[in-house]
Amino acid sequence: MSRALTIGRIGPGVTLQDEGRAGYLGFGLSRGGAADRLALAEGAALLGQGRDLAVLEMAGMGGDFTAGADLRIALTGAPMQATLDGAALAWNASHAMPKGAVLSIGGARMGSYGYLHVGGGFDAPKRLGARGAHLAAGLGAPLEQGARLDTGAETGDQTGLTLDPGERFGGGTIRMVESFQTALFPQDQVERFTATEFRRGARGNRMGVPLEQEGAGFTLEGGRNVLSDVVVPGDIQMTGDGTPYVLLAECQTTGGYPRIGTVLPCDMPRLVQAGPGAPLRFAFVTLDEAVELEREAARHVETMGKRLSPLLRDPQRMGDLLSYDLISGVSAGDTHKH
Amino acid sequence: MEQETAEPPIIRSVGVDGMLVSFADRLSEPANRAALALSAALEREAWDGVEEVSSSLVSSFVRFDPLYLSHAGLREKLELLVESRDWRAAALPGGRRLWHIPTVFGTELAPQLGQAAEAAGMSEAEAIASLSGARVRVQAIGFAPGQPYLGELPAPWDIPRQSNLTKRIPEGALAVAIRQMVLFSVSTPTGWQHVGQTAIRLFQPEAEQPFLLRPGDEAQFTPVDAETLESMRRDPHGGAESEPIR
Numbered sequence: 001m002s003r004a005l006t007i008g009r010i011g012p013g014v015t016l017q018d019e020g021r022a023g024y025l026g027f028g029l030s031r032g033g034a035a036d037r038l039a040l041a042e043g044a045a046l047l048g049q050g051r052d053l054a055v056l057e058m059a060g061m062g063g064d065f066t067a068g069a070d071l072r073i074a075l076t077g078a079p080m081q082a083t084l085d086g087a088a089l090a091w092n093a094s095h096a097m098p099k100g101a102v103l104s105i106g107g108a109r110m111g112s113y114g115y116l117h118v119g120g121g122f123d124a125p126k127r128l129g130a131r132g133a134h135l136a137a138g139l140g141a142p143l144e145q146g147a148r149l150d151t152g153a154e155t156g157d158q159t160g161l162t163l164d165p166g167e168r169f170g171g172g173t174i175r176m177v178e179s180f181q182t183a184l185f186p187q188d189q190v191e192r193f194t195a196t197e198f199r200r201g202a203r204g205n206r207m208g209v210p211l212e213q214e215g216a217g218f219t220l221e222g223g224r225n226v227l228s229d230v231v232v233p234g235d236i237q238m239t240g241d242g243t244p245y246v247l248l249a250e251c252q253t254t255g256g257y258p259r260i261g262t263v264l265p266c267d268m269p270r271l272v273q274a275g276p277g278a279p280l281r282f283a284f285v286t287l288d289e290a291v292e293l294e295r296e297a298a299r300h301v302e303t304m305g306k307r308l309s310p311l312l313r314d315p316q317r318m319g320d321l322l323s324y325d326l327i328s329g330v331s332a333g334d335t336h337k338h
Numbered sequence: 339m340e341q342e343t344a345e346p347p348i349i350r351s352v353g354v355d356g357m358l359v360s361f362a363d364r365l366s367e368p369a370n371r372a373a374l375a376l377s378a379a380l381e382r383e384a385w386d387g388v389e390e391v392s393s394s395l396v397s398s399f400v401r402f403d404p405l406y407l408s409h410a411g412l413r414e415k416l417e418l419l420v421e422s423r424d425w426r427a428a429a430l431p432g433g434r435r436l437w438h439i440p441t442v443f444g445t446e447l448a449p450q451l452g453q454a455a456e457a458a459g460m461s462e463a464e465a466i467a468s469l470s471g472a473r474v475r476v477q478a479i480g481f482a483p484g485q486p487y488l489g490e491l492p493a494p495w496d497i498p499r500q501s502n503l504t505k506r507i508p509e510g511a512l513a514v515a516i517r518q519m520v521l522f523s524v525s526t527p528t529g530w531q532h533v534g535q536t537a538i539r540l541f542q543p544e545a546e547q548p549f550l551l552r553p554g555d556e557a558q559f560t561p562v563d564a565e566t567l568e569s570m571r572r573d574p575h576g577g578a579e580s581e582p583i584r
Binding site: 022023024026027028137138139177180225227228230232234235239241252253254255256262265287290291294295298 | 350351352353354355356358360363364365377389390391392393394395396397399401404405408409478479480481482483484485487498499500501502503516523524526529541543544548549553
């Protein structure tokens, strides 16, 4: 019996992801990995397993998946329409998925990237130390209809749990630190940047997202002659026409477009998850403040398991309630056999 | 450019978890040599809390865990190491190779030779002679997997990148700007001007050595015609051959 998930209908931007490949910056290969790293931690907490396991990242749209064995799943990141054999399924939660059941995941209701986690993680050959696709580098590719995804050895049995994802799907104010190139920009351009309300552009991908606004672009004298130097995820670079791009997990490792600031790693999930058109503002914090914010964020991740709660039965949503009962009923039984 | 070699290296933070030691703000041979040598030394030091080291054209980059190693603490260690010797006078990395890379200059395969030559104040024939005659060094690998920045080209090639991006430059493309060449390892948008086309594959994830070139290697681009290049596409190195530099 294969502990696999078979893909039926599938959206165009579904890839296997994990924590990415650290250690290849000197060879020009950026780390890559899940666009929303916080979602990796949430799925791991919901299923009581490691954060290093591979998951499915779904850009804007999911697909249909059939279980080849009794599996446990968790759904995190951008909330999407989801049903299991036609019954509505709660997002930000873990569920049992019995053998033969069909999980159907539609479009994102808000945010950008949804995640499907399985007990044991998805098993695929590692390439350069990781399983995740790095599309910009030509490592792996979006998944296609008919593909069969093997899962790793199951190590837990908890399901029917939920976790509050916080406010991270509607944009807002994103904190950044000064880049080593911020000083290349005239002061008035920097001030205008932090005073501007941007919208997340629709064209973004795993390399970066454009920031749109009505006013003039952000340009600087001699910007096209800046020597290429190291680029990191979170860098906000100004392309030739003055459109800011926030660079993401699959960004280039070096580049010549000047950077006006660098988004804090702990604010990247909120930036990445801002759906097309979501409002975004940017505010500088000091390096010391940034380190403290990172420390808080790390603590938040470490203590995530303590904030799990059982899926509540909301009397307002009787239809859903039946599906929750069905699912938790399965999970209360012996789902852990293989 | 010469007076910069006297300036002390500057240490700046990169994002929240990076630190950069820069030996110059313009490209120079001593600054590139210094960056390569300091990065190699940082690899050997393997300080607690340092997660990754890489080298760019004139800088060494350290990625670290700021929750474990403070910015002040890392800066102090870097300052001590930087002051411990004259990095600009350091030897180049060992095991360097000279690569001969067959290249079609111009034609529809590399459509920006004409405009790049004009920007450099040359005829197309002069541009081909200048570019193929230059023996350039891999100053850094970066941007995309295995992709080299090559230099330094003669002074007329100090031409800016384009303000309008080329939508897709193909894998193996040779492009110029600011006295450098980039040999593209993936198909990507770019502001560099496409003057030559090769069949080289710089990143082969399944190979034992996934990255073909190393910083410090040197390269020369030999003119060939389109038919010759096409016949070289079956070779994983695209007809490129290397010899050790002694």
